[in-house]
Amino acid sequence: DTGVSQDPRHKITKRGQNVTFRCDPISEHNRLYWYRQTLGQGPEFLTYFQNEAQLEKSRLLSDRFSAERPKGSFSTLEIQRTEQGDSAMYLCASSKTHGENTEAFFGQGTRLTVV
Amino acid sequence: SQQGEEDPQALSIQEGENATMNCSYKTSINNLQWYRQNSGRGLVHLILIRSNEREKHSGRLRVTLDTSKKSSSLLITASRAADTASYFCAPLYSSASKIIFGSGTRLSIRP
Numbered sequence: 001d002t003g004v005s006q007d008p009r010h011k012i013t014k015r016g017q018n019v020t021f022r023c024d025p026i027s028e029h030n031r032l033y034w035y036r037q038t039l040g041q042g043p044e045f046l047t048y049f050q051n052e053a054q055l056e057k058s059r060l061l062s063d064r065f066s067a068e069r070p071k072g073s074f075s076t077l078e079i080q081r082t083e084q085g086d087s088a089m090y091l092c093a094s095s096k097t098h099g100e101n102t103e104a105f106f107g108q109g110t111r112l113t114v115v
Numbered sequence: 116s117q118q119g120e121e122d123p124q125a126l127s128i129q130e131g132e133n134a135t136m137n138c139s140y141k142t143s144i145n146n147l148q149w150y151r152q153n154s155g156r157g158l159v160h161l162i163l164i165r166s167n168e169r170e171k172h173s174g175r176l177r178v179t180l181d182t183s184k185k186s187s188s189l190l191i192t193a194s195r196a197a198d199t200a201s202y203f204c205a206p207l208y209s210s211a212s213k214i215i216f217g218s219g220t221r222l223s224i225r226p
Contacts, residue, residue: 004157033214041218042201045215091157093158097210098211101163103148103160103163104148106157106158109157
């Protein structure tokens, strides 16, 4: 157990519906990442937060995707008007940005299937 | 691009043999991290090597870093079936750089 939890683990939705995923990072971590991964590919960076501030959002990410980390703790990723191409594993990770150990700890992911 | 590039893309070896995979990057780094991903799971951090280190060991893992060539290698000795996974490197240009990944090396261990 890495300490990062994601909910739900699996989500099946119909095309056009909105979905929201939640990530609870390790409590003392100030950095939180969202990635998307499809079969055979590496994790594709989507966005990241430093505390509650969203520092960057991938240029490849459409306006249908939005993420928040309102109190600098848990984060949510919302996809509006889902498309079949959104089917993927969505991974969350957290880390520290100072001190000795700045590696990322990952959750188990949320697998989204859009039908 | 900030991400590292892993090479080879895929590697298949016999159980018990050693596996070596490489990572190249573009500019000076603060540290470089290696991660493993088993099928359908999240990534797991393996080892971090700092820019002033040349070699680091952790169990059956040995990581080297050559900053003059802007490359790193990950050696897994005496491979086991459980080492079958994808391996990713993440070069960090400062301690506060975002962690991003390339396509990885898919390692298969044959029994």
